[in-house]
Amino acid sequence: MKTALTLHPESATDLQESFKLIDGTYEPSEAADVLFSVLGDKIRFHNIQILSAQERFNADTSVSEKRLHELKESKHQVADLILKARDNNYEIEINGVINITLKEK
Numbered sequence: 001m002k003t004a005l006t007l008h009p010e011s012a013t014d015l016q017e018s019f020k021l022i023d024g025t026y027e028p029s030e031a032a033d034v035l036f037s038v039l040g041d042k043i044r045f046h047n048i049q050i051l052s053a054q055e056r057f058n059a060d061t062s063v064s065e066k067r068l069h070e071l072k073e074s075k076h077q078v079a080d081l082i083l084k085a086r087d088n089n090y091e092i093e094i095n096g097v098i099n100i101t102l103k104e105k
Contacts, residue, residue: 015102022096028085031092035082038096039075043068 022034046068053059085092 014104017100019098019100020096021098022094025091025093028082028090028092031085031094032078032082034094035078036075039071039078043071043075046071 022038026034046064049064050061050068053061053064082092084090
């Protein structure tokens with residue numbers, strides 16, 4: 001679902017585009033691979049951001065720490081859903097769209 005670059009309603013200078021990142025129906029083990037891979041990458045990203053900001057700049061890391069906590073919580077919720085799907089012989093449908101907006105600084 002790649003859309004054409006369009007003007008974002010809030011500003012005539014903001015551009016927005018959407019990409020369908022994940023789209024399919026999966027067995028629980030496959031869904032676990034896909035979802036834990038995405039969540040793991042985001043968790044690693046924020047861990048690196050926190051370490052870098054603390055060591056190099058002694059900067060405030062509260063935003064990344066908050067997001068890291070949210071991602072870890074999401075990981076637990078995903079694990080619960082995958083177990084439920086596995087235990088009840090369900091498939092898992094995943095639709096993940098990424099919206100990217102270019103904004104002036």
